[in-house]
Amino acid sequence: MRSRSADIALLTDRRYAGSDAPPGDWYVANILREDQLLQNALARAGFSSVRLDWADPDADWSGFRCAVFRTTWDYYERIPEFSGWLDRIEPQTRLCNPASLVRWNMDKHYLADLESRGVPVVPSLFLEAGTAPDLSRLLEKAGWSEAVVKPCISGGARHTWRVDRGNARELSAAIEPLMAQESFMLQPFIEDVLHTGEITLMVIGGRYTHAVRKVAKPGDFRVQDDHGGSVHHWKPTSGQVEIAERAMAACPSPPAYGRVDLVRDERGQWLVMELEIIEPELWLRHHPEAAEALARAIIGEVD
Structure with a gap:
């Protein structure tokens, strides 16, 4: 096993573990840019970091002070392996967000929990x-x-x-x-997804930091960029911020960071479509100052 080479491991998956994006690959380039913003913010606070594939068989997780979920975007295709890895790594190092929250957030039955705690969610x-x-x-x-x-x-x-x-x-x-x-x-x-799209608010340390609007390409309803969706700057209303922060506060324990996706129903009410606290894309490149907030939240988990 490799011994620790940094204070903090930023977890990715094997597709994105390299240090350079292939020529013309904007998708991987965005991933690397986002992690670089976070690594720079951590470094300014005196913490070293390294990007690692979560499934790397040679990693010595016990050597890290903390492992942070970033782009482990293959976990849902490898659930038994990922769940077993969570069980093994949990005693070895601190996880951010913690394993208990990851297990809860993996399964969208969590929406029923949020609804029972007074959070407006899309009926499911x-x-x-x-x-x-x-x-x-x-x-x-x-x-x-x-x-x-x-x-x-x-x-x-x-x-x-x-x-x-x-x-x-x-x-x-x-x-x-x-x-x-x-x-x-x-x-x-939700018909408004075809018009307004999804409003995504990032919440770090329990507080809103920034937001984006995700829009599907014409003729589609899926807002993910994997399917041709686009991302735009968004200034949320106070009501949207309140729902996002309330959704995070309703989790079984406070997440260090995450995002809340909102959609608007036919009555004009904003509802939680998804709460992502495992490996959320945070669009730090749209709001670089949020990297400092994320670094502080991670350090707060370590200290």
């Missing part, structure tokens, strides 16, 4: 693994003309579809074999 029906739900019947029962169906553990819009009465039977057949292994969820389709 959970379709448990091992069942074969009739999407047509569920749409009719919920009174939704259109919905989105997706796995409870996922990312990057994996296995995410729009469903209506016209394609419900086809999609029921498509997800049935997937549901032998994993749970899905059904949410009403």
Whole structure:
């Protein structure tokens, strides 16, 4: 095993563990730029850091003062391996965010927890693994003309579809074999996603720092840049900030950092679509000052 080469490990996955982006690869270049902003902020505070693949078999995690989740964006495709790794690393070093929060946030059943704690969330029906739900019947029962169906553990819009009465039977057949292994969820389709998009607020140390607006490409509803979505500056309202900070405060324990994705329903109410505290993209490049806040939050976990 390699001995410690820095105070803090910034966790990525094997695709992004290199120090240079391939020519013309803006996606990896953004990842490296974001981590460099954080590493510079940590260095100014007297802390060294190194980027490591979370699954690196040669890493000696006990040598680090802290390991910080950054771009472990393959975890949801390797859940058994990732869960076992969490169990092994937890006694070896401090994790930021902690393993208990990571386990809670991995599964979107957490939305039910937030709702029970008074946070406004997008209505969600959970379709448990091992069942074969009739999407047509569920749409009719919920009174939704259109919905989105997706796995409870996922990312990057994996296995995410729009469903209506016209394609419900086809999609029921498509997800049935997937549901032998994993749970899905059904949410009403939020029409305003096609117009306003999603409003994403970053919350570090319990306080809002900055926000962006994520917009899908024409003809799509998925706002992720993997699917052609774009990111724009956004100045949130005080109400949006209040919801985001309240959502973070409703977690089982206070996250050091995370982001809250909001959408607006047909009544104009802002709802939490997702709360991301495992490996959130934080768009530090849009607001470099937030790297200083993130560095302080990480150091607060170490001290």
